[in-house]
Every structure is written in C-alpha cells, then in structure tokens.
Amino acid sequence: MNIDQFRSGKMSGELVNSGGDIAFKPDTLPPEIEMDDELLDVFTQATNNIGQLSGVGRRVENPSMLISPFIYKEAVVSSEIEGTRVTLSDVYEYEAGQENDPSGPSRNELKEVHNYVRAVFEGIQKMENGIDLDLIRSLHNTLMSGVRGGDKKPGKFRDTQVYIGGRGEDARFVPSPPSVVPYAMQNLETYIQTGGRYQSLIDIGLVHYQFETIHPFRDGNGRMGRLLIMMMMCDDDLLPEPFLYPSSYFNRNREEYTNRLLAVSRDNAWQEWLVFFLRGISQQTEEAFSRASALLDLRDDYRDRYQDDANSVSQLSMEIFAQPYITVNEAKQMIDMAYRTANKAVDRLEEDGVLEETTGQSRNRVYRAKEVFDIIQKPVDELQYR
Numbered sequence: 001m002n003i004d005q006f007r008s009g010k011m012s013g014e015l016v017n018s019g020g021d022i023a024f025k026p027d028t029l030p031p032e033i034e035m036d037d038e039l040l041d042v043f044t045q046a047t048n049n050i051g052q053l054s055g056v057g058r059r060v061e062n063p064s065m066l067i068s069p070f071i072y073k074e075a076v077v078s079s080e081i082e083g084t085r086v087t088l089s090d091v092y093e094y095e096a097g098q099e100n101d102p103s104g105p106s107r108n109e110l111k112e113v114h115n116y117v118r119a120v121f122e123g124i125q126k127m128e129n130g131i132d133l134d135l136i137r138s139l140h141n142t143l144m145s146g147v148r149g150g151d152k153k154p155g156k157f158r159d160t161q162v163y164i165g166g167r168g169e170d171a172r173f174v175p176s177p178p179s180v181v182p183y184a185m186q187n188l189e190t191y192i193q194t195g196g197r198y199q200s201l202i203d204i205g206l207v208h209y210q211f212e213t214i215h216p217f218r219d220g221n222g223r224m225g226r227l228l229i230m231m232m233m234c235d236d237d238l239l240p241e242p243f244l245y246p247s248s249y250f251n252r253n254r255e256e257y258t259n260r261l262l263a264v265s266r267d268n269a270w271q272e273w274l275v276f277f278l279r280g281i282s283q284q285t286e287e288a289f290s291r292a293s294a295l296l297d298l299r300d301d302y303r304d305r306y307q308d309d310a311n312s313v314s315q316l317s318m319e320i321f322a323q324p325y326i327t328v329n330e331a332k333q334m335i336d337m338a339y340r341t342a343n344k345a346v347d348r349l350e351e352d353g354v355l356e357e358t359t360g361q362s363r364n365r366v367y368r369a370k371e372v373f374d375i376i377q378k379p380v381d382e383l384q385y386r
Contacts, residue, residue, distance in 0.1 A: 010268045018177035030197040046282035053285045056292045068322040074245035075116035092325035096366045112147045149219030158218045175215035200236040205277040249280035287380045312345040320369035
C-alpha cells in the first residue's frame with residue numbers, strides 16, 4: 001500500500017501496524033458531512049425515484065412477482081463483479097433442472113448465484129428484529145457455503161490479514177488488522193441499529209463504505225456489502241421489498257467505485273463518494289421502476305386475455321412472473337392442480353407464445369416465459385410501458 005498517499009493529514013482513519021504490514025483502520029461513524037448543492041440535488045433525485053419505485057411495488061398483490069426477477073438479476077451481476085460469468089438464463093435453467101452446455105458456466109459458478117438468491121430471501125425472513133451481526137454472519141455463511149471461498153470460514157469474522165489489489169507493500173489497500181474487526185463491526189452494528197445520524201440514504205452510503213473498508217470476512221465482502229444495501233433499504237422502510245439491484249451500477253462503474261472508496265480513506269472525500277453512491281441508487285431505482293411498470297402492464301394484459309379461460313390457464317399466466325422458467329411438474333405445484341391439468345395449461349400458453357420450450361427434447365422439457373424474460377433482460381431504453 002502506498003503509505004505516502006495516506007499521509008496527507010486528511011485521512012478518515014489511521015494507519016496501524018498489522019503483523020509487520022501497515023493497515024488502515026477507519027474512524028467510527030459518523031463523519032462530518034456537508035450537504036452541499038451537488039449532494040443535496042442527487043439526494044433529492046434518489047429520494048424521489050425511490051418513492052416512485054416504492055409506489056409501483058405497493059400496487060402488486062403478490063410481491064414475489066417483482067422481487068424474484070429483480071433479486072435474480074442482482075445476484076447475477078453481483079457475482080459477475082467477483083469474476084463469475086453466469087447469465088440469467090443459465091441460472092433459471094439450472095434451477096429448472098436443465099443440464100447446461102459443457103462450455104457454459106460451472107455448477108460452482110451457478111451455485112454462487114443461487115446462494116446469493118437464497119441469502120436475500122433468508123435476509124427478508126430474518127430481518128424482523130433489524131440488522132445485527134448475527135444476521136450478517138448468517139447471510140455470509142449462506143453466500144459462501146459450498147462455493148469458491150467456502151473454505152475461508154464462512155460466517156466468521158476473519159482472523160488473518162487480507163489485502164486488496166496485491167499483497168503486502170504491493171497492495172492497493174490493506175484493510176483493518178484482524179484484531180480490530182470485531183470491535184469495528186460492533187460499532188457498525190450500533191450505528192445501523194440506532195438509526196444513524198443522517199437521512200437513511202446517506203447513512204446507507206456511509207455504512208457501505210465502512211463495511212467494505214473494514215472487510216470483515218476473508219472472502220465475499222463485496223457480495224455481502226451489496227446485499228446489505230438492499231437489506232437496509234427495506235429495514236429503513238425506503239422500499240417495501242428488495243426491488244432494487246444496485247450491483248448493475250457498480251459493475252458499470254467498477255473502477256470509479258473502487259477509486260471513490262479509496263479516496264474516502266485517503267482524502268476524507270465523503271461528499272464525492274456519497275454523490276457517486278446516491279447517483280447509482282437514483283439510476284438503479286429509475287431502471288427498476290421502468291422494468292416494474294413494464295411487468296405490471298404485461299400482467300394486466302395477461303389478466304385481461306385469460307380472464308374467461310380455465311382457472312389453470314389464468315392462474316399459471318400470473319405465476320410465471322415470479323418464476324419465468326418452469327417445467328410441467330413445477331407448473332403443477334404452482335397452481336396446485338393435477339399434472340394433466342397443468343400440462344394443458346402449459347400447452348395453451350405455449351400455443352399463444354406466452355411460453356416457449358427451450359430444450360428441444362421430448363422429455364424433461366423446460367419452458368420460458370418469453371415476454372417476462374425479455375422485460376427483465378432487455379436494455380432499459382428499449383422498455384415500453386403504459
């Protein structure tokens with residue numbers, strides 16, 4: 001780590017010895033933040049966009065219609081940032097039991113994404129008493145179990161020094177010594193649970209920086225930190241459910257993201273970090289609003305189209321929003337009807353082009369809800385909604 005860059009007198013922490021290396025120990029939250037015009041403008045825009053997305057979410061009788069596709073999208077992109085190359089199609093096909101192309105992603109890569117999805121749903125279920133260290137450790141254990149990094153004590157704070165962008169003196173950044181981690185995380189837990197000092201969105205940006213700078217686990221800190229953003233937005237009642245997928249913004253701006261975090265530590269550049277962070281939240285909520293609106297319009301179209309059809313058909317046409325890749329057996333479970341009835345409903349939706357068969361096989365067939373999947377996948381500027 002280039003120590004000279006940290007000796008400007010503007011650090012948001014201090015340099016400490018860690019077994020012969022020099023590491024960075026961040027100050028406890030909160031820092032002094034000046035709400036200048038630029039920060040206030042982007043904060044206001046992000047707040048407005050979140051309110052708009054929250055309003056769309058409250059229109060949905062079954063929240064899983066929007067939660068599920070957005071969580072899967074977030075899981076894929078969050079894993080991509082860590083070097084995993086998996087598409088949304090790969091994950092849905094894997095979970096529907098379809099064998100993947102040998103040249104495609106490995107089962108371990110697919111399981112990484114699957115673990116992220118599981119961790120989000122687990123977090124939603126266990127967040128009744130707020131966000132604490134037990135929940136963070138539990139979710140980290142779910143994220144990392146049985147995948148790359150699974151041998152690095154998932155769910156336990158690290159007991160060794162870690163490095164970012166190299167090792168020792170060559171590292172771009174050296175997080176806090178392991179002896180500091182438990183106390184730093186206890187302070188962070190207190191800040192989260194007491195509501196922080198600033199407006200919720202500002203505090204979430206502060207907590208994300210602090211978590212990534214402490215780097216409490218040996219591996220998986222990036223995924224856990226991005227998951228924590230969604231959890232805090234729900235815990236602070238900014239969104240009714242985790243409809244946001246912030247990793248897309250961080251992935252598009254990966255270099256600036258890491259530079260902004262480093263600049264806070266080195267130069268106390270909190271305003272610049274928060275502007276960057278809130279701009280990302282604003283952009284991603286705007287994108288999520290567009291996708292959610294398009295999905296709701298399609299739902300209304302299917303509801304009108306199949307209102308006079310058999311209950312099996314109308315019901316299945318609604319269920320495929322939450323699970324756009326299905327087998328007939330899954331359709332049977334989704335609508336809670338006999339296999340023959342579910343098979344007929346699948347056939348009807350396939351005839352109408354709502355479902356399309358993806359395997360080309362006569363057995364173990366997998367069907368994709370084409371229009372639903374297109375909305376989840378296509379570029380946001382191509383989305384159309386009423």
